[in-house]
Every structure is written in C-alpha cells, then in structure tokens.
Amino acid sequence: MIAIRPAEPADAAELVRLRRLMFQAMNGADRPGPWEEEAQRLLELQLAARPRTLGAFVVDGDGPYLAACAVGTVEQRLPAPGHPTGRFGFVFNVCTDLRHRGQGYARQTTAALLDWFAGQGVTRVDLHATDEAERLYRSMGFAEHSLALSRDLSKPLG
Incomplete structure (x- = not known):
C-alpha cells in the first residue's frame, strides 16, 4: 500500500523541486529561476493557512x-445551477520523481487530492494534462467540458 500524506509547510522546497521536474517534462527545458523562491514562500504560507484553499498530497x-x-487549489466562484457551492478545484501540479515512476504514485496522490476537493464542497475539478498523462486522468473520470481560452497578460498584443 502506498503511504499518502498531506503536505506540510516543511515540504515546500521539495514541492518546488517536483514542480520544476514537471515543467522540465512538459517542455523539455530546465528553467530554474526566481520563481522557485516565490513558489516556496507561497507554498509555506498556504500550507500553514487554516482553512486551507490549497490541497497537497505527497x-x-x-x-x-x-x-x-499532487497539488491544487480551491477557487470560490459565484454559484451556478450545476455548481451550487460555486467551489471549483484546479490541479496544477502532479509529478513523480524519475526514480519512483511506474508505481501508481500519481494516481494515488491525485485521488487523495480529489477526495480533499470533495470534502471542500468542490463540484468540478479542472486540470491541464500532458499527452503522456491524459490516459491516467481520463481513467479517473476527467473529460473535456468546454473550449477554454486564455490570454497571457505578460505579453503585449500584436
């Protein structure tokens, strides 16, 4: 049996390391930088906060x-007919260290995060999947729900 536990503030540096590995796997480039220090600071704060809006399982x-x-956040939106609480989840980091892949860790940490979301009154969870991970998430009940558009505000139009 896999021992899953909630992340604590002391895990912040390791969560950032795994996040960096995830980005490296997604785009093939290792991009260290000042974002890591800020990510660690925010993780420490959010993992210590009560009540938590950030769920993390390791x-x-x-x-x-x-x-x-597996790490995600709860976002409070306005309630809607299909989402009476207005609470939505977003999974933004699932990563397994290269030395530990193929043992079911991504599935189990994601399942723990989904259970946590349900306990928070979340009625829908979104994520962005790599091609390699899409099969895993589909097997866990994820499906396309609509066309999503986004805009990077750090880049000028044109």
Whole structure:
C-alpha cells in the first residue's frame, strides 16, 4: 500500500523541486529561476493557512526527498445551477520523481487530492494534462467540458 500524506509547510522546497521536474517534462527545458523562491514562500504560507484553499498530497521518497505529489487549489466562484457551492478545484501540479515512476504514485496522490476537493464542497475539478498523462486522468473520470481560452497578460498584443 502506498503511504499518502498531506503536505506540510516543511515540504515546500521539495514541492518546488517536483514542480520544476514537471515543467522540465512538459517542455523539455530546465528553467530554474526566481520563481522557485516565490513558489516556496507561497507554498509555506498556504500550507500553514487554516482553512486551507490549497490541497497537497505527497509520497515520501528516499531521505528528505519526496517521491511524488499532487497539488491544487480551491477557487470560490459565484454559484451556478450545476455548481451550487460555486467551489471549483484546479490541479496544477502532479509529478513523480524519475526514480519512483511506474508505481501508481500519481494516481494515488491525485485521488487523495480529489477526495480533499470533495470534502471542500468542490463540484468540478479542472486540470491541464500532458499527452503522456491524459490516459491516467481520463481513467479517473476527467473529460473535456468546454473550449477554454486564455490570454497571457505578460505579453503585449500584436
């Protein structure tokens, strides 16, 4: 059985390390930078906050390292007919360290996060999947729900 536990503020640096690995897997480039320090600071604050709007579940690895994580946030929107609480979840980080892949950690940490979302009154959870992870998420009940458009405000139009 896989031992899943909620992340604590002391896990913040390791969660950032796994986030960096996730980005590296997504776009093939390792991009360290000042974002890591800010991400760690925010994780420490959000993991200590009560009540939490950030859910994070981890599997311990070797020594001080985490083997895997699933992290997401709850967003409060206005209620709607299909979403009477107006609480939506977004999964923004699922990653398994290369040394621990193929053991079901991504599935189990994501399942723990989905259970946590349900306990928070969340009625819909969104995520962006890589091609490699799409099959996993579909097997967990995720499906396309609509065309989503976004705009990067850090870049000028044109």
